[in-house]
Amino acid sequence: MVDDLYQEIILDHSKRPRNCHAMADANRKAEGYNPLCGDELKLYVRIENDIVKDVSWVGSGCAISTASASLMTESLKGKSREEALKLLEKFHELLTTDTPVTQELGKLVVFCGVRDYPARVKCATLAWHTLKSALTNSGEPVVSTE
Amino acid sequence: MTIPSVISAGFDVDKVREDFPVLKQRIHGKPLVYLDSAATAQKPFAVIDAIRKFHEVDCANIHRGVHELSQRSTAAYEETRIKAKRFLNARTKNELIFVRGTTEGINLVASSWGRKNVKPGDEIVISALEHHSNIVPWQMLCEEKGARLRVIPMNDRGELLLEEYEKLLGPRTRMVAVGHVSNALGTINPVHQIVEMAHRAGALALIDGAQSVPHLKIDVQALDADFYTFSGHKLYGPTGIGILYGKARLLNAMPPYQGGGDMIKTVTFEKTTYNDLPYKFEAGTPNIAGGIGLGAAFDYVTHIGLDKIAAYEHELLVYGTEALSRIPGLRILGTAREKAAVLSFVIDGIHPHDIGTVLDRQGIAVRTGHHCAQPVMDRLGVPATTRASLALYNTVAEIDALAAGLGKVKEIFS
Numbered sequence: 295m296v297d298d299l300y301q302e303i304i305l306d307h308s309k310r311p312r313n314c315h316a317m318a319d320a321n322r323k324a325e326g327y328n329p330l331c332g333d334e335l336k337l338y339v340r341i342e343n344d345i346v347k348d349v350s351w352v353g354s355g356c357a358i359s360t361a362s363a364s365l366m367t368e369s370l371k372g373k374s375r376e377e378a379l380k381l382l383e384k385f386h387e388l389l390t391t392d393t394p395v396t397q398e399l400g401k402l403v404v405f406c407g408v409r410d411y412p413a414r415v416k417c418a419t420l421a422w423h424t425l426k427s428a429l430t431n432s433g434e435p436v437v438s439t440e
Numbered sequence: 441m442t443i444p445s446v447i448s449a450g451f452d453v454d455k456v457r458e459d460f461p462v463l464k465q466r467i468h469g470k471p472l473v474y475l476d477s478a479a480t481a482q483k484p485f486a487v488i489d490a491i492r493k494f495h496e497v498d499c500a501n502i503h504r505g506v507h508e509l510s511q512r513s514t515a516a517y518e519e520t521r522i523k524a525k526r527f528l529n530a531r532t533k534n535e536l537i538f539v540r541g542t543t544e545g546i547n548l549v550a551s552s553w554g555r556k557n558v559k560p561g562d563e564i565v566i567s568a569l570e571h572h573s574n575i576v577p578w579q580m581l582c583e584e585k586g587a588r589l590r591v592i593p594m595n596d597r598g599e600l601l602l603e604e605y606e607k608l609l610g611p612r613t614r615m616v617a618v619g620h621v622s623n624a625l626g627t628i629n630p631v632h633q634i635v636e637m638a639h640r641a642g643a644l645a646l647i648d649g650a651q652s653v654p655h656l657k658i659d660v661q662a663l664d665a666d667f668y669t670f671s672g673h674k675l676y677g678p679t680g681i682g683i684l685y686g687k688a689r690l691l692n693a694m695p696p697y698q699g700g701g702d703m704i705k706t707v708t709f710e711k712t713t714y715n716d717l718p719y720k721f722e723a724g725t726p727n728i729a730g731g732i733g734l735g736a737a738f739d740y741v742t743h744i745g746l747d748k749i750a751a752y753e754h755e756l757l758v759y760g761t762e763a764l765s766r767i768p769g770l771r772i773l774g775t776a777r778e779k780a781a782v783l784s785f786v787i788d789g790i791h792p793h794d795i796g797t798v799l800d801r802q803g804i805a806v807r808t809g810h811h812c813a814q815p816v817m818d819r820l821g822v823p824a825t826t827r828a829s830l831a832l833y834n835t836v837a838e839i840d841a842l843a844a845g846l847g848k849v850k851e852i853f854s
Contacts, residue, residue: 296852300794300852305853331791332810332817355791356791356792356793357794417793
């Protein structure tokens with residue numbers, strides 16, 4: 295039922311989002327936008343020696359996208375850029391395939407319920423698409439999940 | 441609260457519901473509560489059967505075949521045009537053009553009439569309540585022609601400000617294009633007055649009837665609109681078919697919209713002579729099954745009676761407005777004094793998409809998002825709303841289910 299989607303951790307992070315502030319000394323920034331929902335977020339990343347030292351965000355969105363941004367920022371600190379991008383790949387797999395849930399995702403496994411709600415996948419991935427843009431500087435300052 | 445006197449209005453909703461097979465199903469184990477008819481209405485057996493009969497018995501291309509099936513198909517398809525004439529009270533059936541839907545109706549006028557008549561410096565007036573389909577075609581036209589798009593503002597209730605509209609009108613105004621009923625808020629606009637004011641300024645008026653035709657009796661002659669367009673699928677008919685009404689004088693003076701078969705009289709490589717109305721605007725094999733299905737939808741709605749439908753839906757709207765207003769933290773957007781069957785709302789601290797998902801798991805179908813009316817959302821300062829839209833098959837019990845469902849939403853998120 296719907297509780298599989300809105301697990302306790304997701305509700306907690308949607309009500310009390312972590313790392314939800316701008317960052318003055320960020321050296322990577324990107325913006326994400328979901329035109330269908332109107333969800334938007336700005337992501338701030340400080341990378342030193344290829345390690346994510348700090349990451350924060352500001353924005354507005356539904357419970358899923360808010361919790362996803364919050365939990366993403368928690369899980370990234372201390373990771374190398376390569377590890378962060380690998381995590382993104384695993385997270386995307388979790389949402390869009392039937393592959394068994396692996397432990398390497400840590401707390402992020404709470405989003406496994408989203409795979410049963412295809413219309414909500416883009417809510418959960420908005421922060422991560424924005425992260426990819428910030429880390430790879432793909433030349434698209436505003437990413438869209440549409 | 442008083443329970444609406446639906447029975448005394450002579451409206452038997454249980455009987456109506458028997459006509460709609462889709463309603464008899466469970467979604468996630470709960471009875472379907474379909475509250476998204478402003479997006480598309482469900483189809484009665486009468487429409488489903490008419491389309492089925494066409495494919496099973498009569499199927500052929502129309503207008504030029506001499507064989508029996510083609511004649512039957514042509515007659516059935518053209519019968520819908522006559523029904524549309526009666527439904528809208530047009531002068532002649534030649535004023536009714538088959539289109540894919542409201543969007544195509546507006547695009548046809550913007551493209552055919554607009555390109556011929558709009559010059560640099562001219563102005564097109566739309567309103568703050570418009571659906572994207574009554575914004576973008578005019579924007580494209582203005583961009584191409586160097587014309588200017590002007591917008592009638594609205595107040596916080598979602599009502600257009602006619603005194604501001606008056607100020608927008610002037611010698612440069614060529615067209616006023618306004619929705620009859622707002623899809624996002626349900627506002628019924630004073631279209632008689634809007635059309636009259638446009639005419640006084642020497643402009644034409646197009647009315648987007650997508651949301652009005654299922655709920656209000658339309659008389660295009662009394663309204664004196666130059667164009668009126670709507671989609672079949674919001675009127676319990678199939679998707680992919682709709683009607684554009686235009687005054688014959690205007691349609692005759694307009695160039696064709698698309699070229700192809702059916703819209704011509706003679707073709708040589710040197711010159712093509714275009715067909716007469718309405719066929720001039722109907723290039724290619726049309727949506728024949730859709731047209732026949734739309735005819736059945738006209739009959740269905742006419743048989744029940746738009747007056748009865750409107751009265752019943754109004755009672756539902758009043759009941760729903762009261763029921764939702766009792767929910768703490770819920771705010772209804774769109775509180776126009778004249779309003780059709782739409783309940784658009786926001787709840788403090790809960791995103792519409794989360795509301796939509798939780799309701800869906802209780803079998804309740806609502807729409808969440810900007811409803812293809814982003815300027816309306818911007819004006820009201822919200823990114824999105826949840827919208828419950830009502831139709832003739834909805835019940836008081838379904839509104840109670842919505843209210844209970846919203847209770848569950850609040851339980852989860854607060």
